Structure formats: structure tokens, C-alpha cells
Amino acid sequence: MATDPVTRFLAALDPEHRETIGARPREEQVLLAAAWERELESDDQLDTLDELSPPAAEAEAARRVLEREIGA
Template identity: 60%
Template sequence: MPTDQVTQFLEALSPESREQVRQQPREQLEKLTAAWRTELVEDIDLDSLDELSPPAAAEEAAERVVRAFLAG
């Protein structure tokens, strides 16, 4: 996965989540990034938010992915 997508994912996270995620191995970062990209594409509710504020939609999707990852 291109580094720029991982960087975009990390930048979309809140500072607290970003620090937690940065501690993960590279392979896990790439899996989380792929899940984030899927969330952005597949979640219909994010489409509306994306039209109003693309950064807010990216952040919401990233935070959802991290919450799911941390939950287990």
C-alpha cells in the first residue's frame, strides 16, 4: 500500500488515536488504512458528510476504524 495512503489515514485521526495507531506494526497500519478506505467508500452516511466537509468525513471514518480495532 502506498505510504501516502497510510499518511492520509494517520492525518485523519485525532491526535490521541494517531499516537495509539502509530505504535502498531507496519502491516497493521496498512490493514487499518485499507479498512479506512473501505469505510469511506461503502458508508452511505459518510457521503453526505463528505459533501459538506471532506476532512470531517475522513476523520469520522478513521475514528470508526480505530474504535473497532481497539474494541477487539
């Protein structure tokens, strides 16, 4: 399992967004990955989903971050 937050964030994205975000500057990827980690840590609903399906919780957090940060 990858431990690098950017690698984990990119893996949580759907393929289209993974390619788009993967092409952005590393600094922007780091900022988005940090926002993703905060989303995972702070949302109680994601905790419940994480118990059922960690990949689904990570994907939902990634979707929320993209929507909020870049309007995707």
C-alpha cells in the same frame, strides 16, 4: 495532499490515536488504513458528510474503524 493511505489515515485520526497507531507495526497500520478506505467508500452517510467537510468524513471513518478494529 498525501496519497499514501496510511499517511492519510493517520492524518484523519485525533492526535492521541495518531500517536498510538503511529507506534504500531507498519503492517497493522496498512490493514487499518485499508479498512478506513473501505469505510469511506461504502458508507452513504459519509458521502453526504464528505460533500460538506471531507476532513470530517475522514475523521468519522477513522473513528469507526478504530472502534470496530481495536475497540478504541
